[in-house]
Amino acid sequence: MNFTDHEKEQLKAMIDRGEKLPAKYKSQLFENVPEVELVWAGKTSEVTNVVLPFQSIEQIDEPRKDANMVVGKDSFSLFSCDTNSGRQQSGWSNKLIWGDNKLVLSSLKNGPMREEIEKAGGLKLVYIDPPFDVGADFSFNIGVGPETLTKEPSIIEELAYRDTWGRGADSYLSMVYERLLLIKSLLASDGSIFVHIGPKVSHVVRSVLDDVFGCSNFINQIIWRRAFAHNDPSRCGMIHDVVLYYSNSDKRTWNKVLQKPSAEYLEQFFDQYDDDRKERYNRIPMDAPRHGDGGNLVYEWKGAWPSKNRTWACTIDKMEEFEKKGRIHYPKKDGGMPRLKCYESEYEGTVLQDIWTDINKIHNQSNELVDYATQKPEALLDRIIRATSNKDDLVADFFCGSGTTLAVAEKLGRKWIGCDLGRFAIHTTRKRMIGVQRELKQSGKPYRSFEILNLGKYERQYFVGIDPTLPEEQRKAQTLQREEHYLTLILSAYKAERIFQLSPFHGKKGSTVVLVGPIDAPVTLAQVNEAIDACRQNKISKADILGFEFEMGLVPAIQDEARQKGVTLSLKYIPKDVFDRRAIERNQVKFYDVAFVDIMPKVQGKTIQLHLKDFGVFYRQDDLDSLGESLKDGGSKVTIDGGQVVKISKDKSGVVSREVLTKKWTDWIDYWAVDFDYESRKEIITILEDGEERQVWTGNYIFENEWQSFRTKSERRLELMSGKYDYPEKGKYKVAVKVIDIFGNDTTKVVEVKI
Template identity: 55%
Template sequence: MTQLNLTDNERQFIIDTIKQGKPLPKEYIYKLYADDEDVFLFWNGRNETVTNAVLPFHSIEHIDEPRREIEKEPELFDTTGRQLKGWTNKLIWGDNKLILSSLVNGPMREEIEKEGGLKLIYIDPPFAVGADFSYQITVNGEDVTKQQSIIEEIAYRDTWGRGISSYLSMMYERLRLMHQLLAEDGSIYVHCDWRVNSVLRLILDDIFGNDNFLNEIIWRRHYSHNDGNRYGCVHDSILWYSKSRDYIWHRQYLSYDEDYVKKNYNLIDERTGRRYRSVSMNAAGPGPGRYFGKIFLNPPPGTHWRWSQERIDEAIKEGKIYFTSTGVPRYKQYLDETEGLPVQDIWLDFYGVSSQSNELLGYATQKPEALLERIIKASSNEGDLVADFFCGSGTTAAVAEKLGRKWIAADLGRFAIHTTRKRMIQVQRELKKEGKPYRAFEVLNLGKYERQFFFGVPANIPQEKQEQLLEAKQEKYVSLILEGYSAQRVHEHKYLHGKKAGRFVHVGPLSVPVTKTLVEEVFEECRQNLITQVDILGFEFEMGLVPYIKDELRQRGVDIRLRYIPKEVFDKRAVEKGEVKFYDVAYVQVKPYIKGKTVKIELTNFTTYYTQDDLEELEQSLKKGGSKVVIENGQIIKLTKDQNGILQREVLTKNWVDWIDYWSVDFDYEDKKEIIRIEENGEVKEVWTGNYIFENIWQSFRTKKNPKIELITAPHTYEKAGKYKIMVKVVDIVGVDTSHIVEVEVK
């Protein structure tokens, strides 16, 4: 047993401090672990425990542009060309800590391993204390800034809550999980800048090992930048680590320019007339090393550095080796035999996404496709699985799809998921047009299990046990939601849980949607007690409730308002600061056109009550001569204050269509049940959730090139006569989903 180098006084001080429950001074921590390692990475809040929760993934949408002409592998596709088998790419909405934990420890790990494992991870995590994660949307020619959601703000504030130590804790746990998920021959690229590259390097060394550090890549994202009183910051860093010494690597090259050729390939072979350069026959042989611009003396097994005698003999025979007057051997490296200039660890050949670029999606942290193309080509093979767990606008997934890789992309932000969904559909369309292959992808989330996890109800226990736990915590749950809604608890009614500003409040269930039956029970209690106004809060709502309430229940004397409960209610800080926003459920109207077995759907109306800004506050703070675009109560308004202080309001959303960013249709919604895989008592079983997967058959959405949206679908023809339920999904310009079901009968 190692003896601690401590005096008696130091030992007693440590014992007394621990007994009193006080924090131990850092110098004593270092002394206690002095013999363990030469260097120990420690920060306030470091925790070796990594989340191991396993939450089932809900498949809420399946997207595969129909391929009508099938020539190869018919067993993989149905008669319309929709993918039936094989890997389906994953776009996952939620907290990436829970997503990673569920991938590492859950049933989907087996699916990943069947594909050869996860070969490459690229992440571009938040790395600026004051980072701006808002995004731009355009309405009738005016740019509108959409702020990040409260849940994103809270997650980000938590990241920097205690400064660099809390940032390290956030990244450390996630990087530990990513390390576990990577295949043995996989690697990770971590994008950062000068603010955090030094500390990220330390925790990556801690997790992956210093021996597996390959490069710090310097990417010049700007040509010039004015930083005032210091040198302009024009570059980011990309830290590249491997899981082991045996990893995937393909040397990347730059095309030679004319000046480089003239300067370096300045010799002409008199025998062949070909340009060449004279290369030293050193021990490692000609050419660059294994990494981006580095040569190592001890290469990994399987790396052939030295010249074999066979190769030397062949080169002499071909006239490629000659000897100088002093007898030193030299090698002729012909220009037409080289692939170009090897890429080094400083990348100067492309910049960030410009305001004029066709790639631009209005996303502040968007990176150029060329950057990801180089990384994916260098560190993965065609058919490999790559991932991005801070996917933002979806650049990694888009480039992976174009390069024939499989992918997983995840993000906390609703708008990030929506932006990536649109982008990937556009990639599918482009590849289809070019006659190139592509894969289906599905949109996943953790659904009710994520909410239950926040509330302390595990997913890996029997359903009956889950319901018992939820019932035991019902009062705590109701009180929590009412506090987030700033409502007072009332106890004299069965279905009316609270009251706010003259309106009664019902808190819907945690794990199932608010149903028509439940709404009717709330209505009946209101009617019997002569209550005329009530808000019903829920995480999910049964289809068709809004028109039913509008057309029937309000006509019978009770003003019922449906409002979504946001995830933020589970964050105590957001509740205490009054930052939790509940939004009204939007209203969608559609009209079917039926002719025989063919149906078309027209989108006829959309109503939302979304509010982002405090109009009165902005009016007072707006400076003379200034203008501001705001969102209030379902209207996007441009405020302008002239030099005399006179305020003018211009409503930009002149028509309900202005709110629509994307809509899609599943013409046979109940065709495919949603089956999830749940692990209970060490066994994995498949369970039907009671829901169906939305199979995205047709969609229309706005793009930078084409901001117009179609309001009538292409015709869809059913194979058999009968009744069908059609689901219409609308995503508005701020990224919120609203769905509607209509039933049709074809003959």
Template identity: 25%
Template sequence: MSKSLLEQLPGIVAAGKRQAAQILEQLEGRNRVSLQTRELVIPSKDRGGFNFWGNDGADAADTPNRLIYGDNLLAMAALLAGDEGTPSLRGKIDLIYIDPPFDSKADYRTKITLPGTTIDQKPTVLEQFAYSDTWSDGTASYLAMITPRLVLMRELLSERGSIYVHLDPTVGHYVKIVLDEIFGKRNFQREIIWRIGWISGYKSAAKNWIRNHDDIYFYVKDRDHFHFNKQYIPYPDDYVRRDGNRPTGQGYPIEDTWNSSEMDRLDSIQIMSFSKEKVGYATQKNESLLERIITASCPEGGIVADFFVGSGTTSAAAEKLGRRWVVSDLGKPAAMITRKRLIDQDAKPFLYQAIGDYQVEQARSALGRSFRVGDLAKVVLDLFGALPLPPEENMNGSLGRLPGTRTLVYADSPSRLTTISTLKRAQGYREVKMGGFDKVVVLGWNFSAGIGQDIKDLNDPNLEVLVIPPDLLDRLKKKGAGKLTSDVRFSSLQYLQAEIAARTTDGERESLAVNLRNYVLLSPDAINLDQANRAKLQDVMNSEPLALIEYWAVDPDYDGEVFRSVWQDYRGNTENDGDELRVVTTAVLDLPQADGPRTVCVRAVDVFGFESEVVISGVEVQP
């Protein structure tokens, strides 16, 4: 007889704590998780004075705000570990708000509107496997997902810190048991009821009492020291007490049931179609909700975190209230929407980061913590159809050959970026291994953003570069290598083309004009689309490839390390040309005059979240 969920719960919590403990043990070791900075985004018009790397990493408060793409478990591990440039955030975060997914039947497919067509994209392979794992065994697997994450959140909270966990009745009462175990019953403060409001989309479908609220569980790190700024609703001008006198004081103190009366008219759960906040994200919450929570539980100068950031409401509200923030999400659409939303409101400069060694962490999960990169290379070569070279020609097991051909295959390590140095090394292997080969194929996991330009510059028709499927390790974990050979597809890389149209000077200022010329999407087979939507995509690729660009940015003084975006445009921004479905294809930057040539980097993100860049060196002033 199978155990009930309540009988399973102690084991689930214990396993989650063990998982979190293992992560915490690795924070100081060689295998700690790191963050890779993809971009320093500078939306504000005043771009001076943002030298975040001149403080020797002395204090977490001196580092920029951060938007992190990737599994929040790994993101939190990286934040706890810190690195040379940014200190650990252990015990530094004053407020955590999370709105984790709680509807196992939700459809998170994304609609992408392109000129002349709409494409339905299923979740990316990374999102799909994470989501299927979350609900594979119903509520039990959901609790197994959330438990270790809550443990790490407690480690990140300061002694004055608070956490608000936003749920619905589907899983809320089970999660509260977990919260009691991790934070302690004595640190539970309130169950907040947030009413849906006066308009309810649930009424027509309901067959009994109308659902009209969500639950928000409010816990603190230490009930004797937590920060709380009591909130009041100002009395209306015509408000009087029963005795006919007007009350004195700050107003009506807010209770734990929100949007429950004519006096407390907090915005509804539902984002109205006419709302200026609406960004088209299915689970978007109102900024007024986060403004209330942040004002109450994060002191001025404090740090707010959200590890299921979705549409970016937490970061947007924290930014407006002058609080520091760090947010993350597993979904690429969420990361793109959040970035655009912050640019729209002229946010202070912030970092866009990703998990530095994502595939390494996946490999450790799929193959065990003691996995060897060479073992994984053999699996990749076998799935590609290559036979390993003899051991004397193949010290780390990364080289193979296609049977019956003179084609060498090089499987790169998941712990490294595939860069131009990797490609040159592969070219060298092609010339010397086993008397020489005619062609070399490089299979990579993670690529430098400018790899497309590097491949073009090498101009080698006997060099092919392909992407190892990003879901491969998840599939190995679920199915094993023997069942994958027939359906594993290695795809080509995306590629961006851009040019400098003009660089001219006028007194102490100069103008730099940059043109987008072309964009080549990676193989459509690598995108999670059905056949009909893949055909629609192919039509756009053939007729108007630049319509696939979701966002692009320019760094006019690229140092080869950190991309500092001082100009951005994105679909939906109508300030430049009024076209919501296309980006402008020319950027004109007004810059302080610089001596000597510039190195300009152009970076783009397509509608599916794939990044590419091109670096243009030696850009001189034109007469």
């Protein structure tokens, strides 16, 4: 090291003071420093390595017409169906995962599901469309009668986006970089990745991809014209996105995919007309590069010879065949080279280029439109998936949004994994994939089942510092150690004070006592009854019970029972938002009442139908007084208040009026589904303990979606009577009904029936 004495003293003093050293000394202090390096504030090569078990919360599989079908030719693609139900019973089941993709990717990479991915042939293709607009709006529109309600994003989605752009490009690059490192380690050695990005950040994202995958694995920068010409003040109109294509090694899949020619291309190159066929044609050269002496490809044809270092592209026999069929074009000028006629009706297109102008964004009348802001056209993903993967390959999208990648993958016979942080994105994708299953069933094509997963209670444990991979006794001990931190966190978000002398309650909000449910289990009927009894003994009239989950069927019966005992009882969901201290500090965390579902089973012999009789929710989005004041004269806004969707309007004279749009309870429901034999399938998870895998029953059951009715853009009607279901034998069965409201929140009720 060639440091002067002064520099040595200066560096030592900085180290003693704990100061960071100037970057200019990096090459002198460290070995193997790259000549060119991408650096930004906060960059680190360390990635999350946490392993959290996945919880399966729903299995969806449209029964097949041919229950005896077996699909696939090898162990990677094979799956079979149950002969009675027509539902898939073995082989790969597709995955739709709700949660933070960083934790999901880490758990896929390092956890037991990695083996399942490898058995499925490995992850061959990843397409991601990460948020790239610094001013992006993650609200979504919901149709309520003739009006449109704009639902704001959840706080956790909003804060995740603020994290992404909080320090500008630095924090954005850190977010992308860590996820790309995780994806690379999960991707098969012959896999590929496509990153869809906007032109404002494409240059820096490409640099990050070079850093992660290596410049030698850059394949293409694809320009997709997503819009037609428009006016951008003071600059050229920005009408394109960038799709960056990289491979994981020098081995990758590439299939020939043809691009349909534009009208301008046909007009320019198909400029000749055949009077006999009454069709335009293009002229294709009939010569080719010479190899050796050219052999039988060097000859005279109608006075013409190939030029030096060239031969004809076909033998003389083939040339004569073309001549008889009138397929040769002769130039009018003497000495010109004959060319082959390529007719417009025969032209399939050109091989893919890196500028795509033939795929338009989705217009507002498109059949594939699902009213999701960042939805991409299926044609775009169809091209990518066809070109860079094969049938039965595994494809993934870790920012799946409305599910376009997954829908196209299913239609093309690929396996898939999708992930998104947004509850509404997961619900939108769920409905879309059921629609795809129905479409493929109708056309007699194969499709796979899919399951909806999350990290559930394990993610919550992780957020409060509990290691869910510890052996049970150690985990319980750690939970007790962290309990006070957890209770303080929840009560702080709820704006309640901590109390210690009034068991079983943990806090108080005004005159209302507050009980906080466990972090890793549902609030049970026994716990609620204990709270009601404690209220009566202590002459307390109001109690709020907060929980991440509640035992099914508590509402509204338990509240009616409490009311008869003189206690006003509220059951409220704890939102994920509580795990972000900024949301608490800004008073942005909202606790919503548990919804209730009322169903009536109708049994005849061994056949059952379910009648959905009632559904109730209680949401609030805006402060109506301040909203009315903020409206301009003649303006209006649709919002939520007191469990109703309302339209607040201000007329030209400044008078504010309120109109309820949810005229009946069914207006709140977007989707409902039935599992006719709910306890037939236990939820078994694989956990790692002391480096070994162990299968454990969580105590829960998987909701097998056997019938469903939901609203779509084209069909707003909702069936309130389920389809008929025939039980194989008499006995007692548990029937589960899941209702999902217009915001993507779900409520499940379980009833026992005797057949």
